[in-house]
Amino acid sequence: MNKTLTARLFGPKAWGFLLAFAILALIVVPLLNLAVPGSSPLHVSTYWVTLIGKIMCYAIVALAMDLVWGYTGILSLGHGIFFALGGYGMGMYLMRSIGRDGVYHSDLPDFMVFLNWKELPWYWQGTEHFLYAMLLILLIPGLLALIFGFFAFRSRIKGVYFSIITQAMTYAAMLLFFRNETGFGGNNGFTDFKRILGFSITSPQTRVALFAVTAICLIGALLLGRYIVTSKLGRVLTAIRDAETRVMFSGYNPLPYKLFIWTLSAVICAIAGALYVPQVGIINPSEMGTANSIEIAIWTAVGGRGTLIGPLIGAGIVNGVKSWFTVAFPEYWLYFLGLIFILVTLWMPRGIVGLVGQLRERLRGKETQA
Amino acid sequence: MTLTRTLICKAGLALCLLAGSLLAQARPSPELVMQIATGDNDAKIAALNAIAASADSEARPLLEALRDDNLKSLAGKQAIIYDGETATDAITGAKLAKVPEELDDVVTNNRVTSALEAALAALDITSTDRDTRLQAVKHLQDSPDPAILPLLDKALTTEKDSEIATLLRYTQASAQLHHPDKAVRMAAIKTLGDSGDPEARQLLGGLLEKDGASYKEADGDVRLAAQHAIIAINHHLKLGEILGGLFTGVSLGSILLLAALGLAITYGLMGVINMAHGELIMIGAYTTFVVQNLIRTHAPSLFAYYPLIAIPIAFLVSAAFGALIERLVIRHLYGRPLETLLATWGISLVLIQLVRNIFGAQNVMVENPAWLSGGIQVMSNLILPWNRLAIIAFSILVVAGVALILTRTRLGLFVRAVTQNRQMASCVGVATPRVDTLAFALGSGIAGLAGCALSQVGNVAPDFGQGYIVDSFMVVVLGGVGQLAGTVYAALGLGVLNKLLEGYAGAVLAKIAVLVIIIVFIQKRPQGLFAVKGRFVED
Numbered sequence: 001m002n003k004t005l006t007a008r009l010f011g012p013k014a015w016g017f018l019l020a021f022a023i024l025a026l027i028v029v030p031l032l033n034l035a036v037p038g039s040s041p042l043h044v045s046t047y048w049v050t051l052i053g054k055i056m057c058y059a060i061v062a063l064a065m066d067l068v069w070g071y072t073g074i075l076s077l078g079h080g081i082f083f084a085l086g087g088y089g090m091g092m093y094l095m096r097s098i099g100r101d102g103v104y105h106s107d108l109p110d111f112m113v114f115l116n117w118k119e120l121p122w123y124w125q126g127t128e129h130f131l132y133a134m135l136l137i138l139l140i141p142g143l144l145a146l147i148f149g150f151f152a153f154r155s156r157i158k159g160v161y162f163s164i165i166t167q168a169m170t171y172a173a174m175l176l177f178f179r180n181e182t183g184f185g186g187n188n189g190f191t192d193f194k195r196i197l198g199f200s201i202t203s204p205q206t207r208v209a210l211f212a213v214t215a216i217c218l219i220g221a222l223l224l225g226r227y228i229v230t231s232k233l234g235r236v237l238t239a240i241r242d243a244e245t246r247v248m249f250s251g252y253n254p255l256p257y258k259l260f261i262w263t264l265s266a267v268i269c270a271i272a273g274a275l276y277v278p279q280v281g282i283i284n285p286s287e288m289g290t291a292n293s294i295e296i297a298i299w300t301a302v303g304g305r306g307t308l309i310g311p312l313i314g315a316g317i318v319n320g321v322k323s324w325f326t327v328a329f330p331e332y333w334l335y336f337l338g339l340i341f342i343l344v345t346l347w348m349p350r351g352i353v354g355l356v357g358q359l360r361e362r363l364r365g366k367e368t369q370a
Numbered sequence: 371m372t373l374t375r376t377l378i379c380k381a382g383l384a385l386c387l388l389a390g391s392l393l394a395q396a397r398p399s400p401e402l403v404m405q406i407a408t409g410d411n412d413a414k415i416a417a418l419n420a421i422a423a424s425a426d427s428e429a430r431p432l433l434e435a436l437r438d439d440n441l442k443s444l445a446g447k448q449a450i451i452y453d454g455e456t457a458t459d460a461i462t463g464a465k466l467a468k469v470p471e472e473l474d475d476v477v478t479n480n481r482v483t484s485a486l487e488a489a490l491a492a493l494d495i496t497s498t499d500r501d502t503r504l505q506a507v508k509h510l511q512d513s514p515d516p517a518i519l520p521l522l523d524k525a526l527t528t529e530k531d532s533e534i535a536t537l538l539r540y541t542q543a544s545a546q547l548h549h550p551d552k553a554v555r556m557a558a559i560k561t562l563g564d565s566g567d568p569e570a571r572q573l574l575g576g577l578l579e580k581d582g583a584s585y586k587e588a589d590g591d592v593r594l595a596a597q598h599a600i601i602a603i604n605h606h607l608k609l610g611e612i613l614g615g616l617f618t619g620v621s622l623g624s625i626l627l628l629a630a631l632g633l634a635i636t637y638g639l640m641g642v643i644n645m646a647h648g649e650l651i652m653i654g655a656y657t658t659f660v661v662q663n664l665i666r667t668h669a670p671s672l673f674a675y676y677p678l679i680a681i682p683i684a685f686l687v688s689a690a691f692g693a694l695i696e697r698l699v700i701r702h703l704y705g706r707p708l709e710t711l712l713a714t715w716g717i718s719l720v721l722i723q724l725v726r727n728i729f730g731a732q733n734v735m736v737e738n739p740a741w742l743s744g745g746i747q748v749m750s751n752l753i754l755p756w757n758r759l760a761i762i763a764f765s766i767l768v769v770a771g772v773a774l775i776l777t778r779t780r781l782g783l784f785v786r787a788v789t790q791n792r793q794m795a796s797c798v799g800v801a802t803p804r805v806d807t808l809a810f811a812l813g814s815g816i817a818g819l820a821g822c823a824l825s826q827v828g829n830v831a832p833d834f835g836q837g838y839i840v841d842s843f844m845v846v847v848l849g850g851v852g853q854l855a856g857t858v859y860a861a862l863g864l865g866v867l868n869k870l871l872e873g874y875a876g877a878v879l880a881k882i883a884v885l886v887i888i889i890v891f892i893q894k895r896p897q898g899l900f901a902v903k904g905r906f907v908e909d
Contacts, residue, residue: 159708172885298716
């Protein structure tokens with residue numbers, strides 16, 4: 001099933017779609033935002049650029065989730081931690097680049113002045129260098145995932161047990177980041193960013209640039225995902241998902257495979273978080289909340305697990321509806337989200353992509369009958 | 371400061387001797403009244419101490435007038451009690467024909483106020499009402515003044531209540547610390563050493579302070595005794611702290627146990643992770659809230675018993691919700707645990723929003739009835755609140771009840787059979803779908819009981835169940851699946867561990883440490899503390 005699905009989604013048509021998306025995101029939207037005057041009906045406002053940029057970040061996360069859940073059968077309820085760690089890494093750089101333009105005109109970030117700290121904690125050293133901060137964004141979540149995954153997979157924790165433990169890990173991290181003493185701004189997290197790489201963070205040009213970078217990352221993650229799941233490694237991962245015990249009996253040790261995909265997924269998540277923060281302008285511990293991490297799973301499920309493209313569609317639809325719903329009927333958003341969870345798991349186990357596939361097969365069936 | 375205090379003490383002592391000789395006197399002497407009304411603060415305090423020592427109940431109107439700012443002075447010559455309507459002479463008690471103009475307020479400061487309160491307490495100490503006496507002696511204990519010693523001696527001869535008598539003895543001992551007789555001082559220090567009271571420790575510490583070159587307490591033996599007494603009190607306090615920590619740990623453990631027990635049943639039986647478990651707890655709490663309101667409006671006389679009435683109702687309501695969830699959703703997802711997890715999460719979101727729409731997003735007030743509020747004082751620094759004790763007892767009852775159901779009833783037999791081997795149970799004629807529904811309803815009902823209990827110790831809000839979900843999963847994971855004993859040990863162990871760590875590292879770090887410990891523990895024993903023994907083929 002998955003082989004045909006993957007082959008179809010990455011047939012010539014799919015490549016065409018991908019190219020069209022790339023042109024749209026990298027050329028058309030920036031032009032419509034920057035070059036077309038605001039009065040024109042074709043103008044894409046900065047609000048939309050930011051919103052779509054944000055949703056693309058979510059889509060990257062959903063893709064990362066699909067790699068571990070859809071292809072390897074590991075449901076993480078704690079991916080929020082990797083997303084948030086990436087965000088905090090970027091946030092540290094952005095806080096440092098505020099320089100002396102903060103409320104207190106100090107070299108330290110405002111919240112440290114507020115807490116009466118005299119100097120930067122050791123783990124903040126060097127974060128004013130963009131490249132070092134980027135390194136942190138990749139290394140810290142990657143190391144955490146590697147260590148956590150090593151212990152969890154080594155003792156063969158799987159299924160719901162693993163899900164619950166990832167949830168606990170993220171919950172613990174949230175509690176930790178809520179503390180002022182942890183040195184990441186406590187409740188309020190980081191906000192009031194001024195500039196990134198010297199460019200003003202609120203200017204339309206910067207916004208569009210961030211948008212384009214996010215789109216490139218999204219396409220890159222998709223291609224990387226495709227490369228992995230169609231490789232031999234991907235076959236082993238799918239086999240682990242379907243029958244781990246049999247894979248072991250066939251002479252494979254699942255540990256390195258699971259560990260690789262788990263860590264890779266965490267790093268992709270962290271990149272998404274790092275792209276998310278400058279566009280949204282804030283990062284705080286609530287990103288590590290239990291609910292956020294579970295929502296990631298539902299994006300993936302709505303679009304269709306094990307399809308790579310499905311999670312992107314799912315993240316787009318759920319978050320698109322969310323940003324409309326929470327403005328129009330904030331009271332009913334939770335009903336809607338809750339029902340999506342229930343209905344999708346009950347009646348759409350293969351998500352939207354699966355549904356489309358079913359429809360297509362039915363149409364084809366009619367054609368052959370006729 | 372200390373000089374004036376000793377002066378006041380001496381003045382008080384002198385007046386006390388004077389007043390003691392006049393104990394039978396009906397009204398406070400004119401001199402005392404005038405001192406209070408017109409004297410300076412030190413004079414006022416001395417006079418108040420004298421009244422306290424005499425414990426003259428006739429002085430009560432005067433003291434109450436001073437407390438209520440009704441005592442006035444007329445040109446510094448006459449003391450008048452003026453309550454806004456009538457004016458009476460404070461000395462003779464005669465009513466004045468007309469309210470004089472230009473009454474001056476009697477100004478008091480904090481020291482005078484505390485002396486006044488002590489004097490009022492001294493009057494109350496002979497009251498016939500037990501609670502009044504108890505309050506009075508507690509008050510006197512805060513400011514033990516040698517002046518009231520005769521009064522305390524007298525009260526001790528008549529006091530029948532052992533609690534008050536003990537407090538009186540401690541107060542007496544505190545007041546005797548500067549007694550001229552060395553033997554009395556030594557006895558007093560010994561009494562205080564047994565009291566375990568942090569205040570007494572401070573008083574004793576005062577003896578060891580240096581006043582210039584010499585110690586305040588000149589006698590070395592007495593100082594040594596005081597040191598021993600302080601050590602004894604410290605031991606006592608330390609013991610109280612440890613016991614207190616243990617108690618809050620057991621209390622937290624019993625809460626965790628209640629929250630996790632239902633989860634253990636549903637997870638153990640069906641391998642179903644019910645993320646809506648917290649919301650079933652929340653429904654139990656809101657049911658308690660509704661029962662409370664209904665009883666308050668319709669049958670106020672039963673209000674004291676409303677938690678008892680709410681217990682079965684909360685069980686039934688949550689069980690009904692649980693059965694509904696099982697029938698409508700979970701049933702269709704057997705064999706797909708990860709999907710079940712997501713679907714029940716969706717259910718929890720819907721339930722939260724539902725309750726938010728019905729009851730509002732704010733916390734609702736669930737009151738403790740009188741018999742659940744307050745607590746018993748076991749040691750000077752250890753109070754066991756009744757509601758916590760009730761929850762511990764309640765959780766024991768619930769565990770016993772669940773154990774009985776599982777081991778002694780037909781349903782329990784079926785539940786155990788299905789847990790061990792679903793296919794085999796089905797083959798020999800157990801209606802597994804029915805057992806699933808009933809067991810899920812049972813687990814949900816226990817969540818309702820947990821909600822009922824939790825409403826007595828914390829806030830009740832639509833999303834308060836989510837706060838318990840991670841913790842109760844940890845209990846189930848740690849305890850092992852399908853093992854009641856494992857759940858009990860894991861809950862109590864986690865509760866106590868959490869509270870002990872809290873003492874060293876603070877609440878948040880303790881919680882993180884516990885989570886890390888669990889994750890590490892799972893490495894060693896992936897099946898939990900009490901694994902089901904046997905050989906299994908994984909899925």
